[in-house]
Amino acid sequence: MTPLPHLLALAEYPGFAESIAYQATGLVVVFLALGSIWAAMELIGRCFSRRPAPAAALALAPQAVPNGTIDPATVALIAAAVHATVGGPHRIHAITAAAHPVDWAREGRRSHFASHQIR
Amino acid sequence: MLASLFDFFTTTGFALVTWKMVVMWGVVGVLLWLAIARGFEPLLLVPIAFGALVANLPTRGVITARMDENGVYQTASFVLEGERLPDHAGTPASPAADRERVRVERVEGGLFDFISQGVKLELFPPLIFLGVGALTDFGPLIAMPRTLLLGAAAQLGLFITFMGAGLLGFTAKQSASIGIIGGADGPTAIFLSNKLAPELMGAIAVAAYSYMALVPLIQPPIMRLLTTEKERKIRMKSLRKVSKAEKLIFALVVMVICILLVPDASALIAMLMLGNFLRECGVTERLVKSAQNEIINVLTLFLGVSVGITMAAESFLAPATLKIIALGVVAFAFSTAGGVLVAKLMNVLSPHNPINPLIGSAGVSAVPMAARVSHNEGQKADPHNYLLMHAMGPNVAGVIGTAVAAGYFLSTLGR
Numbered sequence: 259m260t261p262l263p264h265l266l267a268l269a270e271y272p273g274f275a276e277s278i279a280y281q282a283t284g285l286v287v288v289f290l291a292l293g294s295i296w297a298a299m300e301l302i303g304r305c306f307s308r309r310p311a312p313a314a315a316l317a318l319a320p321q322a323v324p325n326g327t328i329d330p331a332t333v334a335l336i337a338a339a340v341h342a343t344v345g346g347p348h349r350i351h352a353i354t355a356a357a358h359p360v361d362w363a364r365e366g367r368r369s370h371f372a373s374h375q376i377r
Numbered sequence: 378m379l380a381s382l383f384d385f386f387t388t389t390g391f392a393l394v395t396w397k398m399v400v401m402w403g404v405v406g407v408l409l410w411l412a413i414a415r416g417f418e419p420l421l422l423v424p425i426a427f428g429a430l431v432a433n434l435p436t437r438g439v440i441t442a443r444m445d446e447n448g449v450y451q452t453a454s455f456v457l458e459g460e461r462l463p464d465h466a467g468t469p470a471s472p473a474a475d476r477e478r479v480r481v482e483r484v485e486g487g488l489f490d491f492i493s494q495g496v497k498l499e500l501f502p503p504l505i506f507l508g509v510g511a512l513t514d515f516g517p518l519i520a521m522p523r524t525l526l527l528g529a530a531a532q533l534g535l536f537i538t539f540m541g542a543g544l545l546g547f548t549a550k551q552s553a554s555i556g557i558i559g560g561a562d563g564p565t566a567i568f569l570s571n572k573l574a575p576e577l578m579g580a581i582a583v584a585a586y587s588y589m590a591l592v593p594l595i596q597p598p599i600m601r602l603l604t605t606e607k608e609r610k611i612r613m614k615s616l617r618k619v620s621k622a623e624k625l626i627f628a629l630v631v632m633v634i635c636i637l638l639v640p641d642a643s644a645l646i647a648m649l650m651l652g653n654f655l656r657e658c659g660v661t662e663r664l665v666k667s668a669q670n671e672i673i674n675v676l677t678l679f680l681g682v683s684v685g686i687t688m689a690a691e692s693f694l695a696p697a698t699l700k701i702i703a704l705g706v707v708a709f710a711f712s713t714a715g716g717v718l719v720a721k722l723m724n725v726l727s728p729h730n731p732i733n734p735l736i737g738s739a740g741v742s743a744v745p746m747a748a749r750v751s752h753n754e755g756q757k758a759d760p761h762n763y764l765l766m767h768a769m770g771p772n773v774a775g776v777i778g779t780a781v782a783a784g785y786f787l788s789t790l791g792r
Contacts, residue, residue, distance in 0.1 A: 268789060269549070270548045270550075271543065271549070277539065277540045280536075280539070280789070281536035281537070281540060282536075284535075284539075284785045284786070284789075285532065285536055288782050288785065289526070289530075291781045292777065292778055292781070293526065294634045295522070295631055295634055295635075296522045296523055296526065298630045298634065299522040299627060299630065300523075302627075303623065342618070370765075
C-alpha cells in the first residue's frame with residue numbers, strides 16, 4: 259500500500275503549516291472511517307427496526323402458576339423477559355419465588371463494571 | 378582469602394550498580410505504589426514495574442541490551458552463531474547478492490529476549506485486542522450509531538499533541554507515538570510506538586496506563602468547564618434492543634470499512650472484531666472464554682513485563698520522559714474536550730434528539746472507566762439520570778477510533 263504522495267513528503271521535523279495540514283487530514287480520516295460505519299449501521303438498523311418484533315405473547319403462558327399468588331401483568335412481564343432472554347420456542351412450566359434472595363441488578367452492574375478492567 | 382573475597386566481589390552485581398539504576402528503583406517503587414496502594418491499572422503497572430526492576434538490575438542471561446550510537450536503546454536482540462554454508466553448485470544465483478546460507482547452531486538470548494519478541498514482532502497488542510473484542514458489548518453503539526462521531530472527535534487530542542510534541546523537539550514519528558497516549562488505549566499505544574519510536578515505548582506505555590487510571594481526576598473539570606448545568610441534566614432516550622444479527626453484521630462492517638480505509642490498522646481491527654464476532658455468534662463459547670480470560674491474561678502479563686524491560690535507566694532517565702508525561706495530560710485533555718464539544722455541536726444540528734454532552738468525554742477509549750466518569754458526572758447534576766449505557770457507545774467507538782488513528786500514523790509515517 260503506497261501512502262498519499264503529499265504525506266510522503268512529511269518532514270522529520272514538520273513545520274507549523276505542514277503539521278496543521280497533517281493533523282487535519284488525520285482527523286478527517288478518523289471521521290471518515292467512523293462516519294462510514296455510522297452510515298452503514300444506520301441503514302442496517304433501519305432494516306432491522308422495520309421487521310416486526312417477535313411478539314412476546316408467543317411465549318406460552320405458564321401452566322403451573324398458583325392461582326391468586328401472582329397477577330397476570332407480572333406473568334406477562336416474566337414471560338416477555340424469558341422470551342427476550344432465551345429466544346426461540348420455549349415453555350414456562352412454573353414461576354416460583356427464589357429460594358434465596360437475589361439481586362440481579364447488582365449482579366448485572368458488577369459484571370458490567372468488572373468486564374473491562376483487564377485493560 | 379581477603380583477596381579472593383575481593384575478586385569474588387568483582388563478579389557480583391554490586392560492582393555494576395549505577396546511581397541511575399538506584400533512581401529507577403525509586404521509579405519502580407512509585408509504580409508499584411500506584412498499582413497496589415492506589416489501584417491504578419494494577420494488571421499492567423505491576424508487570425511493567427517488575428520488568429523495569431529487572432531492566433535496572435545487573436542481570437545475566439536474562440536479556441541482552443545495548444545503546445546504539447543514534448541513542449536508540451535496543452533490547453532483546455539475538456546473537457546467532459552458525460556455520461556459513463557454501464552454495465549448491467548449479468543453483469541459480471540468489472536475487473540478493475549478499476545473501477548467505479547459515480546453519481544456526483546456537484541462539485544467545487535470555488528469557489526476556491524471547492518474551493519481548495511478542496512486542497517487537499507486534500504479536501501481543503493485536504492478540505490482546507482479540508480479548509478486548511471478546512469482552513466488549515457494542516450493543517449501545519449499534520443502538521445509537523451516531524455516537525461513533527464522539528469516538529472520532531475524542532481523537533482530537535492525538536493530533537493536537539502531535540503538534541505539541543513537534544514543538545518540544547520530537548520527530549514526527551515520535552510525536553505520533555506520544556500523541557496516541559490521548560487515545561487512552563494501552564495496546565494501541567504500544568503497537569504504534571514499537572513501530573515508530575521504540576526508544577520511547579517504555580515512557581509512552583507508563584504515561585498511557587497511568588493517565589488511563591487518572592481519567593476520573595483529569596476529565597471531570599474539563600467536562601464541567603465545557604458544559605452548562607442544563608446540558609448536564611439532559612436525559613437521553615432509552616436505547617433500543619439490538620439483535621444478534623445486527624451485532625454480527627456490525628463486526629464485519631467495522632472490519633471491512635476500517636481495513637479498506639487504513640490497512641495498517643488491520644492487525645488491531647481484525648483481531649478486535651474477531652474477538653467480538655466470536656462473542657456474539659454464540660456458538661464458540663469455549664473460544665470466547667479463552668479469549669476473555671486465559672489469552673488476554675497471559676498476554677497482558679507478558680506485554681507488561683516486555684514494556685517494563687525497555688525502561689532501563691539509560692533510556693528512561695531523560696528529559697524526553699518528562700516531556701512525554703506532560704504531553705500525555707495535554708492529549709487526554711484535548712481528547713476529552715473534543716468529545717464534549719462535538720456532542721454539543723450535534724445538539725445544535727439535531728435539537729430534537731439531544732445528547733448529553735457528558736457522554737462525549739467517554740470517546741477516549743478507557744473502557745469502561747471513561748463511561749463511568751460520564752455517568753457519575755451526570756448523576757451529580759441529576760441523580761436520576763442514568764448515562765452509563767449511553768456513554769458506553771462513544772466509549773467503545775473510541776477503541777475503533779484510536780485504532781484507525783494509529784493506522785493513519787502508520788500508513789503515513791511507518792515506512
